[in-house]
Structures are given as C-alpha cells and as structure tokens.
Amino acid sequence: MKKISIKIGLLFFCLIFTMEVCLFFLLHQKIAHSRIEEELSALVNRGNNHRDVLETYYNEETIHHIALMEVKSVTEVVITDEQGKIIISSTDITNQIRQLIKAEKKDIPRSGQIIENDWKSKPYIATVTPFETGIKTGYVYMFQDTSQVKQLMKQLNKHFLIAGIATAIVTAIIILILSRFIAKPLIKMKEATKKLSRGNFSIQLDNKSNDELGELAGSIQRLADELNHLKTERNEFLSSISHELRTPLTYMKGYADVAKRDNLSKQDREHYLNIIMDETEKLTTLVTELIELAQLDNNAFTIHKEWFPVSEALKKITKKILPSFHEADITLVVICPENIQIYADPVRFEQILTNLLDNARKYSPNGTITTLEVVHENGDVKIAIRDEGKGIPKKDIPFIFERFYRVDKSRSRDLGGTGLGLAIVKELIYAHHWEIEVASEVNKGTTITIIARGESS
Ligand SMILES: Nc1ncnc2c1ncn2[C@@H]1O[C@H](COP(=O)(O)OP(=O)(O)OP(=O)(O)O)[C@@H](O)[C@H]1O
Ligand SMILES: [Mg+2]
Structure with a gap:
C-alpha cells in the first residue's frame, strides 16, 4: 500500500548514500595522508635535532647519550660514518635497516630526507640527515616502527566506520520521514479516488499546499463535489419524474373506473373519457419534453444556425x-x-x-x-x-x-x-x-x- 514511499525512499537513500560514501572515502584518504606526512616530518626533525647536538659536541658521550635517548623512545637511531660503517645503533640491525644504510646516497639536503615511506608493507619508515663536524662526517638515520602507524590507521578506520554507520542510519531515518511526508497526500488521494470509483462521493481532501500535489487534491475534491451534486440532482430528478407520471396515471385510472360503471349516462361517460383524453395528452407532452431534455443534456442535438x-x-x-x-x-x-x-x-x-x-x-x-x-x-x-x-x-x-x-x-x-x-x-x-x-x-x-x-x- 505504501509502495510509493518505499520507492521514493530507496531512490533518495541510494543517491545520498553513494554521495556520502564518496565523501567519506576522500576525507579518509586526506586524513590518512596528512597523518603519515606528520609522522615522517616529526622523524626528520628528530634526526635533525640529533645532528645539531652531534655537530655541537661531537664526542663518545654525546653519541651514547643520543643512542640511549632513542632506546627509551618509540623511534630508533643509527649513526654511521661517511662509508656507512655503524658508529652506534639504538636497536638491532635488521635487513631493512642494513639495506637502507647501504643504499647509495646522493645530494642529501642538510634538512634531511625521507628514505622509506612505505608504511603498509615495510617494518620501518625511515629518514636520513647528514652531519659534519671538524673531526667527522656521517649520517644520522632515524627509524620508526610502522606497526604504530598501522595502529593509528586502524583507529582512524574504526572512527570512520562508526561515523559512516551513524550517518547511514540518520540518513535512512530522515528519508523515511521525508518520503512519508511526500507520499502521504498521494496515498490519501489514491484512497479518495478508490472511494469515488465505488460510488462514495462524500470525500474530504484537505491538502492546502500550493504545489502540484495541492492542485491535484483540489481537482479531485472538485470532481467529487461535482459527482455528489450530480447524484443528488439525478435522484431528485427521478423522484420528480415518477411523481409527475404517477399523478396523471392516477387520474386516468380513477376516471376509467368511473367511466366503466353501467348506470352512467352517455353524457357523463363522455365527460370522463374527455378528462382521460386530456390527461393522456398532458402525459404525452411530458414524455416528449423529457425526451427532448435528455437529448439536450447529452448534446445529442445539433443546432443549425x-x-x-x-x-x-x-x-x-x-x-x-x-x-x-x-x-x-x-x-x-x-x-x-x-x-x-x-x-x-x-x-x-x-x-x-x-x-x-x-x-x-x-x-x-x-x-x-x-x-x-x-x-x-x-x-x-x-x-x-x-x-x-x-x-x-x-x-x-x-x-x-x-x-x-x-x-x-x-x-x-x-x-x-x-x-x-x-x-x-x-x-x-x-x-x-x-x-x-x-x-x-x-x-x-x-x-x-x-x-x-x-x-x-
Ligand atoms: N411569465 C411568468 N410569470 C409568472 N410566473 C412565471 C412566468 N414564467 C414562468 N413562471 C413561473 O416559473 C415556473 C416554471 O416555468 P416553466 O415554463 O419552466 O414551467 P411551466 O410553465 O409550469 O410548465 P411547462 O412550461 O413545462 O408547461 C412556472 O411554473 C411559473 O411558476
Ligand atoms: Mg412554461
């Protein structure tokens, strides 16, 4: 019965939901990207800080101190000399770390460089910053375990999922209410026309809106009123006709009964028969006029001007x-x-x-x-x-x-x-x-x- 509201609702929902999914996807990409950027630039900065310290006080103690700092933190540091020989490391040297250190380095800016940003498949993301003191030149490598970044992304995805589900539910509820609001007058009109087709013309549609739906409701209401009027008019007409026909017929029957009597003079009988003739004439006129009116009504006549x-x-x-x-x-x-x-x-x-x-x-x-x-x-x-x-x-x-x-x-x-x-x-x-x-x-x-x-x- 409420098919129309379901149709409208589903259509709207599909449209809006697709739009929402697209928007959410774009937003997620953007946020994820900037989060990774943030992590990488923090890592570069940390490497640059270590470089600054190294360049100011280059000695055993400083180097140990830097390594010690990283042991305690979530990032790792490896300091090598120009040839890639490890001076100190805060962690075990894994394959990935070795490969990154061995890789050829060219024109690395003083402000540092990202050398690994594939957080999805590699165990570490990494940056490198060159250092140069009067005694020694070399590189400060910074590493950050990607499991943390992955955790971060997982969290982000979870938030997006919750937000997505909540939006979908709210959208569905709003659309449900809206589509009912739109479909309600339509359903009412459908029921009204059903009543009309069953011959019940006393319907009341009170849609006062100024739009097409309001106009349609107004037209149906006028049609119903018109039909109602026609129905009462027809009933009145029929009862008038039967009354008009019955009266002369009663007269005729009455006078015919009298005229049949045996003991009636010829004159009287003629008088009664004349009355019957008169009534017959009236009846004929009435029927002729009725037929004429019916033809006029049906536009079954043409006028030739x-x-x-x-x-x-x-x-x-x-x-x-x-x-x-x-x-x-x-x-x-x-x-x-x-x-x-x-x-x-x-x-x-x-x-x-x-x-x-x-x-x-x-x-x-x-x-x-x-x-x-x-x-x-x-x-x-x-x-x-x-x-x-x-x-x-x-x-x-x-x-x-x-x-x-x-x-x-x-x-x-x-x-x-x-x-x-x-x-x-x-x-x-x-x-x-x-x-x-x-x-x-x-x-x-x-x-x-x-x-x-x-x-x-
Ligand atoms: N010129 C008139 N002067 C006074 N009353 C009139 C006049 N014309 C019409 N009427 C009134 O209007 C009524 C309707 O007139 P209408 O001509 O439709 O019917 P009718 O003359 O009674 O019957 P019919 O014309 O069918 O023989 C009449 O019954 C009469 O009461
Ligand atoms: Mg007349």
Whole structure:
C-alpha cells in the first residue's frame, strides 16, 4: 500500500548514500595522508635535532647519550660514518635497516630526507640527515616502527566506520520521514479516488499546499463535489419524474373506473373519457419534453444556425400562438424593426419564443397586455417579453430554470404546466451561447430578456 514511499525512499537513500560514501572515502584518504606526512616530518626533525647536538659536541658521550635517548623512545637511531660503517645503533640491525644504510646516497639536503615511506608493507619508515663536524662526517638515520602507524590507521578506520554507520542510519531515518511526508497526500488521494470509483462521493481532501500535489487534491475534491451534486440532482430528478407520471396515471385510472360503471349516462361517460383524453395528452407532452431534455443534456442535438430576419420569424410564431392569446383575452403587442437579422437555429428560436410567450399568457390575468420587443444594441439583439401577470417572487427566481420547478405547484398544474418549459429554454439559450435575464415583480409583471451577443447585422 505504501509502495510509493518505499520507492521514493530507496531512490533518495541510494543517491545520498553513494554521495556520502564518496565523501567519506576522500576525507579518509586526506586524513590518512596528512597523518603519515606528520609522522615522517616529526622523524626528520628528530634526526635533525640529533645532528645539531652531534655537530655541537661531537664526542663518545654525546653519541651514547643520543643512542640511549632513542632506546627509551618509540623511534630508533643509527649513526654511521661517511662509508656507512655503524658508529652506534639504538636497536638491532635488521635487513631493512642494513639495506637502507647501504643504499647509495646522493645530494642529501642538510634538512634531511625521507628514505622509506612505505608504511603498509615495510617494518620501518625511515629518514636520513647528514652531519659534519671538524673531526667527522656521517649520517644520522632515524627509524620508526610502522606497526604504530598501522595502529593509528586502524583507529582512524574504526572512527570512520562508526561515523559512516551513524550517518547511514540518520540518513535512512530522515528519508523515511521525508518520503512519508511526500507520499502521504498521494496515498490519501489514491484512497479518495478508490472511494469515488465505488460510488462514495462524500470525500474530504484537505491538502492546502500550493504545489502540484495541492492542485491535484483540489481537482479531485472538485470532481467529487461535482459527482455528489450530480447524484443528488439525478435522484431528485427521478423522484420528480415518477411523481409527475404517477399523478396523471392516477387520474386516468380513477376516471376509467368511473367511466366503466353501467348506470352512467352517455353524457357523463363522455365527460370522463374527455378528462382521460386530456390527461393522456398532458402525459404525452411530458414524455416528449423529457425526451427532448435528455437529448439536450447529452448534446445529442445539433443546432443549425443561419441568418434570418427576426421580424419574419416573429410573424410566423405569433400567427400560431395568437388564438390562445385571444382565447385568454390577452393582447400581444410585437415591436420589431424590419431590418434586424439574427444568427440562430430557426426551429429552436421558435421553440424558445413559444415557451416564453406561453408562460406570459398562462401566468397573466385576462385583459392584460404582453409585449414582445426586439431591439438592436451595439451589435447585440435583445428580445424582451414583458407581461402584466402575477410575477415571480424574488426567492423563486433563481430556481425557475430548474426542471419541474413551479412557483405555485397546484395552480400551474391546472394550467397544464410541468415545469420543464424554462429548463428546455435554458438549454437552448446555452446551446446558442446566448444569455437570458429575468426581472419580475409580484402582481405587476415579468420581463424575460434574451441577449444574443454579436449575433445581428
Ligand atoms: N411569465 C411568468 N410569470 C409568472 N410566473 C412565471 C412566468 N414564467 C414562468 N413562471 C413561473 O416559473 C415556473 C416554471 O416555468 P416553466 O415554463 O419552466 O414551467 P411551466 O410553465 O409550469 O410548465 P411547462 O412550461 O413545462 O408547461 C412556472 O411554473 C411559473 O411558476
Ligand atoms: Mg412554461
């Protein structure tokens, strides 16, 4: 489950550990080298000191004294004459010492010279310093047992090993914490998306960081909220549909039962059958509108825009709708300059206006006036439908474009409304990339304005 943190951790660890090993190696080399240098230069200095003493007081006693000093110390001294004959030695002459003394010496500086520095394989490291008194010339050889240097190196290695292990452990711990810190939001998001795929949309991701991970968490959260919203909306929609379908069906069943009775007059029976017919029609309209909405929703419809004169289209529409206005005793006034062209789908345009005019008629009392006015403003076409009807309360205005939303549930059902008209209008307006505005005052009237931006000539 925490594979990602292990991967990140291992990668970091390998990188940092390699770097640390390289650094430690370089540091070790440097320290070891300077330690050996120190030992060798101390040995040269000691030889030079002996030379100084010899040159100042060259006699038997001084020579013995020097040898005695070295017997007591960790270094050894051998003093020879010019020909390599040993005058005195503080230790037994081993093979290596003999070879070094016998080796040819040329141009040895007064400040001394290192003649053996191989501390790894030889028993001694060694230096030589020439001396010259009035009586005698010769060499002071200094030797130091390498086992001591080896011991020193062993110690150094041990320290490095301890430091190395400690660093590796600390690095591992830090990386473990860091990788968890990085992987934690990722793991949380993975779990959240798993929940989403199982249909549980109520997730809460609280990653507030400003980086890419924070953005990703934000996107997942928005997706979840959106899905959650869609889910509740779908549930509401389904329950509304079943309610809308059940009501006319109940009516129909009830009236059918009554119509079946034997002792019914022909007139009554016809009356009930008419009611059943009415309800069937309503049901058919409802189903048609639902299918239409579903198509609009799926973008399964295409709009075919073309240029046409608004006034022509309005004449056609009003011709169809006028009888119903006459019947309701409502005057329809159309104000539209002849020259305005609009770029729209003519069939959908008719559908939009029919729906809006139908509402104006349905929700206005007899004897009022409904005005349809088209104006041309800064390249936009504005179509306003103004009625003197009962108006829409302010609190309801934001919802009237929702499916099945009706301000006065019982009354608008009597008027044949299902609450789908404006939902369809909204989808069509969006499909045209237009805007729609609502202004309304209760008991005074409603104005619905369509703004077709830049769609005129
Ligand atoms: N011009 C208007 N005046 C007053 N109320 C309105 C007006 N237009 C719409 N409404 C309110 O908004 C609601 C939703 O309107 P919509 O056209 O979507 O549904 P409907 O007219 O009830 O049914 P349908 O149009 O599907 O037959 C209406 O029920 C009504 O309450
Ligand atoms: Mg309507």
